[in-house]
Amino acid sequence: MTTVSTAASRPGLVMAIGGAEDKVRQKLVLRRFVAEAGGPDASIVVLATASEHPETGERYADLFYGLDAGRVEVLRIRTREDALEAGPDAFDMLMDASGFFMTGGSQLRISSALGGTPLAALLRRRHAEGMVVAGTSAGAAVLSQHMISMGESGGTPRRRLVQMAQGLGFTPDLVVDQHFRRRDRMGRLVTALSYNPEPLGVGVDEDTAALVAADGVLTVLGAGGVTVVDASGLRFTDSHAIHRGQPIAMLGLRVDFLTRGCRYDTRRRVALAPQGVTAEQTAADLLAIER
Amino acid sequence: MTTVSTAASRPGLVMAIGGAEDKVRQKLVLRRFVAEAGGPDASIVVLATASEHPETGERYADLFYGLDAGRVEVLRIRTREDALEAGPDAFDMLMDASGFFMTGGSQLRISSALGGTPLAALLRRRHAEGMVVAGTSAGAAVLSQHMISMGESGGTPRRRLVQMAQGLGFTPDLVVDQHFRRRDRMGRLVTALSYNPEPLGVGVDEDTAALVAADGVLTVLGAGGVTVVDASGLRFTDSHAIHRGQPIAMLGLRVDFLTRGCRYDTRRRVALAPQGVTAEQTAADLLAIER
Numbered sequence: 001m002t003t004v005s006t007a008a009s010r011p012g013l014v015m016a017i018g019g020a021e022d023k024v025r026q027k028l029v030l031r032r033f034v035a036e037a038g039g040p041d042a043s044i045v046v047l048a049t050a051s052e053h054p055e056t057g058e059r060y061a062d063l064f065y066g067l068d069a070g071r072v073e074v075l076r077i078r079t080r081e082d083a084l085e086a087g088p089d090a091f092d093m094l095m096d097a098s099g100f101f102m103t104g105g106s107q108l109r110i111s112s113a114l115g116g117t118p119l120a121a122l123l124r125r126r127h128a129e130g131m132v133v134a135g136t137s138a139g140a141a142v143l144s145q146h147m148i149s150m151g152e153s154g155g156t157p158r159r160r161l162v163q164m165a166q167g168l169g170f171t172p173d174l175v176v177d178q179h180f181r182r183r184d185r186m187g188r189l190v191t192a193l194s195y196n197p198e199p200l201g202v203g204v205d206e207d208t209a210a211l212v213a214a215d216g217v218l219t220v221l222g223a224g225g226v227t228v229v230d231a232s233g234l235r236f237t238d239s240h241a242i243h244r245g246q247p248i249a250m251l252g253l254r255v256d257f258l259t260r261g262c263r264y265d266t267r268r269r270v271a272l273a274p275q276g277v278t279a280e281q282t283a284a285d286l287l288a289i290e291r
Numbered sequence: 292m293t294t295v296s297t298a299a300s301r302p303g304l305v306m307a308i309g310g311a312e313d314k315v316r317q318k319l320v321l322r323r324f325v326a327e328a329g330g331p332d333a334s335i336v337v338l339a340t341a342s343e344h345p346e347t348g349e350r351y352a353d354l355f356y357g358l359d360a361g362r363v364e365v366l367r368i369r370t371r372e373d374a375l376e377a378g379p380d381a382f383d384m385l386m387d388a389s390g391f392f393m394t395g396g397s398q399l400r401i402s403s404a405l406g407g408t409p410l411a412a413l414l415r416r417r418h419a420e421g422m423v424v425a426g427t428s429a430g431a432a433v434l435s436q437h438m439i440s441m442g443e444s445g446g447t448p449r450r451r452l453v454q455m456a457q458g459l460g461f462t463p464d465l466v467v468d469q470h471f472r473r474r475d476r477m478g479r480l481v482t483a484l485s486y487n488p489e490p491l492g493v494g495v496d497e498d499t500a501a502l503v504a505a506d507g508v509l510t511v512l513g514a515g516g517v518t519v520v521d522a523s524g525l526r527f528t529d530s531h532a533i534h535r536g537q538p539i540a541m542l543g544l545r546v547d548f549l550t551r552g553c554r555y556d557t558r559r560r561v562a563l564a565p566q567g568v569t570a571e572q573t574a575a576d577l578l579a580i581e582r
């Protein structure tokens with residue numbers, strides 16, 4: 001085993017990306033990940049376990065090199081056997097990494113392959129030591145401790161609309177959902193909170209990222225929005241009692257729709273308006289992104 | 292003109308029905324309307340202006356007779372000319388009515404035909420005197436003072452996702468949307484509130500009714516849910532500044548998902564859990580409705 005620096009450190013930034021991030025124009029979200037990981041000094045590891053396509057890892061490596069990342073490596077874990085048999089090369093790669101990126105696909109591929117392995121433990125330790133961790137689509141879902149693994153679309157909560165599984169736990173206080181608006185997922189996110197209202201629900205739109213800093217403050221970047229649902233004040237639900245497909249009563253939710261520049265203090269559970277920019281400037285910036 | 296009783300009176304119940312209400316099995320929602328209008332003593336007037344189908348009015352009349360309504364008449368208003376030229380028969384019909392029912396179709400057909408006519412004024416007066424007023428689908432939308440006239444689907448607010456028009460104003464403090472879950476309308480309801488957060492947003496699912504009593508307490512009836520959005524605490528929005536299709540920031544919303552038996556005090560703006568029934572009983576009742 002490689003030894004680890006025990007110097008005082010803060011956890012690295014977490015970037016939950018809602019999928020379908022721009023890869024051909026301004027690449028705002030991916031560019032930000034490379035910059036946060038150190039830019040020309042970055043050492044980035046890409047995990048494409050979620051994807052069915054063998055070229056996905058290389059595709060992101062090319063993208064990150066195109067954004068002037070210093071070094072990019074692809075960690076090849078297709079199966080649980082791969083994860084269990086990962087050798088010193090894999091561990092060394094992560095010990096050197098300043099940024100870790102998980103691609104889209106199926107979040108259960110990631111959690112079922114890596115869950116409970118020394119590799120998953122090392123990933124969490126490296127994050128605690130400051131490694132930036134980003135995930136898009138399935139890679140965003142698996143950031144959660146209590147992860148949305150599957151579900152159906154719909155705007156309001158229904159029994160069995162969502163299935164949960166344990167994720168990798170980089171953001172233990174959040175349940176992250178993705179492709180949020182495009183796939184009409186308010187209902188499944190809220191259904192997850194009806195089972196246990198403790199975590200904060202975070203729904204991230206496509207080409208959008210929720211950046212969660214070490215102090216727990218979430219900032220929105222990109223063309224879409226981030227929907228935050230705080231169910232901790234829930235006063236009544238019947239989710240334990242009703243039957244498959246029935247609508248769930250949930251009284252006492254707080255919801256904030258955040259867009260670019262808006263922030264949310266996940267510890268105090270309060271939304272914060274953009275700082276030092278007017279709404280008109282934000283709109284002009286968004287237009288520029290779209291062009 | 293017919294004279295009107297000036298005896299002290301309370302406004303009649305308002306029933307906002309989300310469309311596609313059961314017409315062949317238990318007919319829970321329509322049955323409740325007939326009962327509230329007086330059952331065998333009811334004198335019901337059906338307005339099918341919203342519908343393109345000439346037989347819609349008679350279809351509801353048959354349904355209400357099948358539910359033992361005392362008397363049902365169809366008020367034939369196809370155009371604004373019809374509304375302006377409505378004769379003493381129409382006014383007498385409404386003076387005698389204990390219940391008024393608006394069918395689905397297009398809410399703009401109703402508002403553009405009836406808006407500003409003596410007939411619309413009489414409808415509001417009769418409601419203030421106690422006449423029960425119900426509307427399904429388009430007929431529910433037009434209950435609002437500030438009415439959602441058109442829009443697009445989506446779970447989160449976007450610029451120009453919704454178009455507004457003046458409705459008939461039976462529920463001046465509410466913006467009612469319908470087919471809520473089925474047509475993914477959270478986004479357009481919330482967008483409407485971003486323009487002016489004063490009214491309460493009420494999204495009614497299919498085969499479900501929001502019953503609003505004279506004291507402002509709303510009760511849910513039927514197989515689906517009613518989503519209530521209180522934006523009066525909105526602390527920030529950029530809806531005035533952003534461009535077409537861009538996501539809107541809205542910080543500080545309160546949302547309650549109500550199901551059968553749940554209530555909401557629209558004056559105090561607080562959701563109330565079902566009274567005197569357990570969640571298990573509610574679930575069993577819902578199963579019975581579904582069968």
